[in-house]
Amino acid sequence: MADLQCLPPTHQPRVSDHMEQIKDMITQIINNDCAYVVDGDVFFAVDKISNYGCLSGQKLENHRAGERVAVDSRKRNPADFALWKAAKPGEPSWESPWGPGRPGWHIECSAMSAHYLSFKFDIHGGGIDLIFPHHENEVAQSRAACQESCVSYWMHNGHVTNNNEKMSKSLGNFFTIRQITERYHPLALRHFLISAHYRSPLNYSVLQLEGASEAVYYIYQTLQDCEDTLSSFKEATPSEGTEPKGKTVRVLPDAEKCIKGLQKDFLDKMADDLNTSHVLTGAFQDALKFINNNTNTLKKKQQKQRQLAIIQSLTEIEKEVKGVLDILGLLPPITYSEILEQLKGKALIRADLTEEQISRLIEERILARKEKDFAKSDRIRADLTVKGIALMDVGTETIWRPCVPVEQEEKLPS
Known part of the structure; x- marks a missing residue:
């Protein structure tokens, strides 16, 4: 627990x-x-x-x-x-x-x-x-x-069900949290459990657990990118008494709208009989999109005043997102980079692969692309996607992250 x-x-x-x-x-x-x-x-x-x-x-x-x-x-x-x-x-x-x-x-x-x-x-x-x-x-x-x-x-x-039947020892269709967390991160399981209203039955699904894993990875990766970007602009962040003379650094209008929307949406849904099933959708996703869009914008050349406004906006929205996660018990007790590595480790277990094997396949794909053997390159990528491993080309580098497998067989943890 x-x-x-x-x-x-x-x-x-x-x-x-x-x-x-x-x-x-x-x-x-x-x-x-x-x-x-x-x-x-x-x-x-x-x-x-x-x-x-x-x-x-x-x-x-x-x-x-x-x-x-x-x-x-x-x-x-x-x-x-x-x-x-x-x-x-x-x-x-x-x-x-x-x-x-x-x-x-x-x-x-x-x-x-x-x-x-x-x-x-x-x-x-x-x-x-x-x-x-x-x-x-x-x-x-x-x-x-x-x-x-x-x-x-x-x-x-409501009960957690399996194939729409209540889990029970007599039916032999139950399994423990310990069994599930051997293959899925505990915070992915928590995300899955709050994805339904507490009074509603929640049907166990491998595909839904995969989706929850991808969802929390996206959340923590977004916050990691935001943290890295803000850190790189730390010297540009206004501190008390250092704002440009005669000007006050305020959040962008879109950011202010995003923050108010997130606060209202969260309070409305939690006040509606703790309706956690929709808390991480809607305005929460809008906040993550704002962070992603503006971390990329901040990396481009901006006027000083706008740069400071973006930094202030990202800082405030990151704070709001973390506040929601904290109340829901989804704020990790370790750094984002550590939790992302743990999520990747669980994905490797599910894919029955090692980091070394994926690195070798990435090298094979890079070589195939150099030799214009695009059929082989596409096959390597597709084979890994089936196993829940997504390859992403970032500039001249290829990285990987967990994803929902293209084909997923529904089965109990072994």
């Missing part, structure tokens, strides 16, 4: 370390007449909560008990659920006021949330399949324990 630049949680509680909090909450629910004890089991009485079903929209009268699991005849209502389960042979158990046993599935989360966050907190997350009954029961039992209990926002994420 650290490789994906996910912030570590402050606490990672274990249920077995919080038995006292769990038993205390169950006791409070019983005292509030919202639960009852039967033969060492404690059941929550759902009909004691007037708005049971408020989170999921489920109604008690619509429940069809007994269709999947036999109804426990000891329950007052078939929808009642266990807060505490009496001990069974071979199962772990703890002592309690109702006899030895273990917590029910739902009570653990409410007790630990209340312990660390109080009964009122802002955000509760989880998979979309947990809305009912798990989260619905959390709401009910928390309110039964404390009437002021409240979660401001419930955020339910």
